[in-house]
Amino acid sequence: MPEALLQFLVIPLVKIVVILGVVLLVVAYATFAERKILGYMQVRLGPNRVGPKGWLQPVADGMKLLVKEDLVPDGAERLVFMLAPCLIMAPALLVFSVIPFAPPTDLFGLLPEPIAPYVADINIAILFILGISSVGVYGVILGGWSSNNKFSLMGGLRSAAQLISYEVPMGFAVVAVLLMARSLSLVDIVEAQRGFGFLTWFIFPGILAFGIYFICGVAETNRNPFDLPEAESELVAGFHTEYSGMKFALFFMAEYTNMTVVSSLAVIMFFGGWLSPIPGDDVVPGFLWFSAKVALFLFAYIWFRATFPRYRFDQLMQVGWKWLLPLSLANVLVIGLGILVFRNLLKG
Amino acid sequence: MNDSTPSLFDVEEMELSFGPQHPATHGVLRVMLKLDGEKILDAKPIIGYLHRGTEKLFETMPFPQCLPHTDRMDYVAAATNNQGFVVTMEKLLGITIPPRAAYIRMLLAELQRLASHLVWLATHAIDIGAMTPFFYTFRERDAILDLFEEYCGARLTLNCMRIGGVPHELPDGWTDRCAAFANDFPRHIEEYEDLLTNNRIWKRRTVDVGVISAEDAIEWGLTGPPLRGSGVKWDIRKVFPYDRYDEIDFEIPIGSNGDTYDRYLVRIEEMRQSVRIIQQCLIRLPGGPIMAKAPKVLRAGQGMVYASVEAPKGELGYFIVATDKGTNPYRCHVRPPSFINVQALPELVRGRLVADLVAVIGTLDIVLGEIDR
Numbered sequence: 205m206p207e208a209l210l211q212f213l214v215i216p217l218v219k220i221v222v223i224l225g226v227v228l229l230v231v232a233y234a235t236f237a238e239r240k241i242l243g244y245m246q247v248r249l250g251p252n253r254v255g256p257k258g259w260l261q262p263v264a265d266g267m268k269l270l271v272k273e274d275l276v277p278d279g280a281e282r283l284v285f286m287l288a289p290c291l292i293m294a295p296a297l298l299v300f301s302v303i304p305f306a307p308p309t310d311l312f313g314l315l316p317e318p319i320a321p322y323v324a325d326i327n328i329a330i331l332f333i334l335g336i337s338s339v340g341v342y343g344v345i346l347g348g349w350s351s352n353n354k355f356s357l358m359g360g361l362r363s364a365a366q367l368i369s370y371e372v373p374m375g376f377a378v379v380a381v382l383l384m385a386r387s388l389s390l391v392d393i394v395e396a397q398r399g400f401g402f403l404t405w406f407i408f409p410g411i412l413a414f415g416i417y418f419i420c421g422v423a424e425t426n427r428n429p430f431d432l433p434e435a436e437s438e439l440v441a442g443f444h445t446e447y448s449g450m451k452f453a454l455f456f457m458a459e460y461t462n463m464t465v466v467s468s469l470a471v472i473m474f475f476g477g478w479l480s481p482i483p484g485d486d487v488v489p490g491f492l493w494f495s496a497k498v499a500l501f502l503f504a505y506i507w508f509r510a511t512f513p514r515y516r517f518d519q520l521m522q523v524g525w526k527w528l529l530p531l532s533l534a535n536v537l538v539i540g541l542g543i544l545v546f547r548n549l550l551k552g
Numbered sequence: 553m554n555d556s557t558p559s560l561f562d563v564e565e566m567e568l569s570f571g572p573q574h575p576a577t578h579g580v581l582r583v584m585l586k587l588d589g590e591k592i593l594d595a596k597p598i599i600g601y602l603h604r605g606t607e608k609l610f611e612t613m614p615f616p617q618c619l620p621h622t623d624r625m626d627y628v629a630a631a632t633n634n635q636g637f638v639v640t641m642e643k644l645l646g647i648t649i650p651p652r653a654a655y656i657r658m659l660l661a662e663l664q665r666l667a668s669h670l671v672w673l674a675t676h677a678i679d680i681g682a683m684t685p686f687f688y689t690f691r692e693r694d695a696i697l698d699l700f701e702e703y704c705g706a707r708l709t710l711n712c713m714r715i716g717g718v719p720h721e722l723p724d725g726w727t728d729r730c731a732a733f734a735n736d737f738p739r740h741i742e743e744y745e746d747l748l749t750n751n752r753i754w755k756r757r758t759v760d761v762g763v764i765s766a767e768d769a770i771e772w773g774l775t776g777p778p779l780r781g782s783g784v785k786w787d788i789r790k791v792f793p794y795d796r797y798d799e800i801d802f803e804i805p806i807g808s809n810g811d812t813y814d815r816y817l818v819r820i821e822e823m824r825q826s827v828r829i830i831q832q833c834l835i836r837l838p839g840g841p842i843m844a845k846a847p848k849v850l851r852a853g854q855g856m857v858y859a860s861v862e863a864p865k866g867e868l869g870y871f872i873v874a875t876d877k878g879t880n881p882y883r884c885h886v887r888p889p890s891f892i893n894v895q896a897l898p899e900l901v902r903g904r905l906v907a908d909l910v911a912v913i914g915t916l917d918i919v920l921g922e923i924d925r
Contacts, residue, residue: 246687354568358590358906428681429753432907439906513753514681516907517590 231460232262245510272449284350289454292343295336296461302329306478306491329390341367348443359442369524374420376532380413380539381473394477401483407474412535414474421466429512467501572601576910579920590905595898602924610884615850623709625922628671631664632863634713639794640859640870641715651838653717654795659833662826667696668864676914717843734830758813762900762912772896776866777818782810788862812915865889888922
C-alpha cells in the first residue's frame with residue numbers, strides 16, 4: 205500500500221470511525237447516566253428494567269426512536285423541517301475532528317510508530333470550533349420556524365438570541381486562554397499546561413475565564429438553568445415540539461454531543477487535557493485522565509439540572525450582556541497585563 | 553393596563569392558545585394570549601373543559617349521596633371538600649357533632665392541606681424549572697395518602713366524612729403513625745426550602761412577579777394564600793371557626809408584597825402551622841362517639857344556608873337550598889376558591905412575559921376540577 209494512501213486516507217478514516225463510534229456511545233450513555241444520576245438525586249431509581257440494572261436502556265431508546273413513525277406536520281416547510289436536525293447534529297460531530305483526546309500513542313507497542321488519536325491538529329482549532337459550533341443555531345431556529353407551530357417558533361427565536369448572546373463572552377473567555385498558551389492549536393494549549401502536575405494548569409490564572417466559559421457553555425447547550433428554548437412548562441418542548449422519531453433523536457443527541465464538546469474544551473483549556481494532575485506521573489494513560497475529567501463536567505451538567513430553576517428570558521439576556529460580557533472583557537485585560545508583567549519580570 | 557410601548561418596528565400581535573393541553577396549565581385550563589413577542593398584551597382564561605355538571609347532579613340525589621361528588625371537585629384536596637359539604641349540611645339541619653368526630657375531621661383536613669400544598673409546591677417548582685422538589689414532595693405526599701388509605705380505604709377521592717360526624721373510628725396505631733409523620737415532616741419542609749427559598753434564580757423568577765395589592769385582592773374576591781400573600785389576615789378557620797378550630801392554637805401567616813414569592817412563603821409557613829394543628833389535635837383527641845344522633849333519612853325543612861371552610865386553595869363555600877319535603881338539595885351552589893382566584897389571572901400577567909404566566913398560574917394553585925365542577 206502506498207505510504208501516502210495509508211497516511212492520508214486509511215488512518216484518518218479509521219480514526220474517524222473510531223472517534224464517531226466512541227462519541228456516539230458516550231452520548232448514548234450520557235443520557236443513561238443523566239437519568240440514573242437524576243434518579244438517585246431525586247429519591248427514585250431511574251431506568252432499571254432493560255438489561256442488568258437498566259444498562260441496555262439507551263439501546264431500547266434508540267430502537268424505539270428508529271422505528272417510530274416519522275411525522276411531518278401539515279403546513280410545515282418540508283425541506284427545512286428535514287434539514288434542521290442534520291444542521292444541528294453535523295456541526296456538533298464535526299467539532300470532534302480537532303479535539304485531542306490523548307497524546308500520540310503506539311497503543312502499548314502494537315503500532316510501529318506512535319500515531320495521534322485525533323483526526324487533525326490544525327493550528328486554528330479554537331476558531332474552527334467556535335465557527336463550526338455556531339452553525340448549530342441554524343438548526344434550532346430553522347427547526348423552530350419550519351414546524352409551523354407558534355411554540356416552536358418562540359423556542360427557535362429564544363434559542364437564536366440566547367446562543368448569539370452567549371457566544372460573545374465565551375469568545376472572550378477563550379481569548380484569555382489563548383493569551384496564556386500563545387497558540388490556537390488545542391494540542392499546543394494542552395502542552396503549554398505541562399509542568400508541575402495540576403499546579404501549572406490554566407485553571408488557576410484563568411479561574412474567572414473558566415467560570416465565564418462554563419456558564420456560557422451551559423447556556424450554549426440549552427441546559428438548565430438556561431434551558432429556555434425548550435422550557436417544557438412554557439413552550440411545551442420549544443423548537444422541537446413537532447419533531448418525532450429519529451429527527452427528534454438527532455436534536456436530543458446533538459444536545460448531549462454539544463455537552464461533551466463543551467466539557468472537552470473546558471478540560472483542554474483549563475484542566476490540562478490529558479495531562480495527569482500528579483507531577484511526574486506517567487503510569488495512567490492520558491486518555492483515561494481526559495475521560496475522567498470530561499465525565500466530571502458531564503456530571504456537573506446533570507447536577508445543575510437537578511438543582512436549579514430556570515431563568516426568565518429577559519433575565520438570561522441580562523446575565524449575558526450585563527454581567528458576563530463586561531467581566532470577560534475585564535478578564536482579558538487583567539490576564540493580558542499579568543502576562544506582560546510576568547514576562548518582563550522573567551526577562552529582567 | 554400596561555399598553556405596549558410604541559416600538560421602532562411595528563410588531564404584529566400574535567394570538568397564542570395556551571392550553572387546554574399544555575404541561576403548565578395544571579389540567580385543562582386554556583389561556584388565550586395576545587402576545588407582542590414574549591410580552592403578554594392580554595390574557596383570557598377559558599374554562600369549562602372539565603365541566604361535569606356536579607351542581608345539577610346534587611339536585612338529583614339525597615343529601616348523603618352528594619358527598620362522593622364533592623371529592624371530585626378539588627381532586628387533590630378531597631377531605632376539605634367533604635368537610636365543606638358536611639359543615640354546611642350540619643348548619644342546615646342544626647346538628648352538633650361529637651368532639652371526637654370534629655377532631656378526626658380536623659386531623660384529616662390538615663393532612664389534606666399538607667398534601668394539597670405539596671402538590672402545589674411540586675408543580676409550581678417544576679413550572680419554574682426546578683424539577684427535584686417534585687419528587688421530594690411526592691414522597692411525603694405518599695406518606696399522607698398512606699394514612700388516608702388506612703383510615704378510609706381511598707387515597708384520592710376519600711369520601712371520609714359524613715353529615716353528623718365521621719364514618720370510621722381511627723384504626724389501631726393510626727395516631728402514632730400520624731404523630732411520627734407530623735414530627736418528621738418539618739425536617740422535609742427544610743429540605744424543600746434549602747432548594748428554593750434562598751435560591752437566586754428562584755427569587756428572580758418569583759419576587760415582584762404577579763403582584764396584587766391587598767385592596768385589589770379583596771376586590772377580586774381572592775381567598776386563601778393569594779389573599780394572605782397580599783397581607784390580609786383572613787382565614788375561615790379563625791374568622792368563622794367550624795368543627796373545633798377555635799380550641800386550637802395556630803397562626804395565620806401573611807405576606808407583605810403580594811407577589812409570587814410571598815405566596816410561596818405563606819404556603820410553606822401554612823404547612824408548618826398545619827403540622828402544629830395536627831400535633832395539637834393528636835394530643836387533645838377526646839374519646840366518645842364519632843357520629844351525632846341523626847335521623848336515617850335526612851329531611852331539611854324549608855330553608856337555605858351558606859357555610860364555608862378554609863380549603864387549601866381558599867374559601868370553599870356551599871350554598872344549599874332545601875324544600876319542605878325534599879330529601880335532595882333543591883339547589884346547591886359551590887363557591888370554589890380556584891374559580892374566583894383564576895379570574896385575577898389577566899390582571900396579574902398583563903404586560904409581563906410568557907414565563908411569568910406560568911409562574912402565576914402556579915402560584916394561584918388552581919384545580920380545574922373545582923373551577924368547572
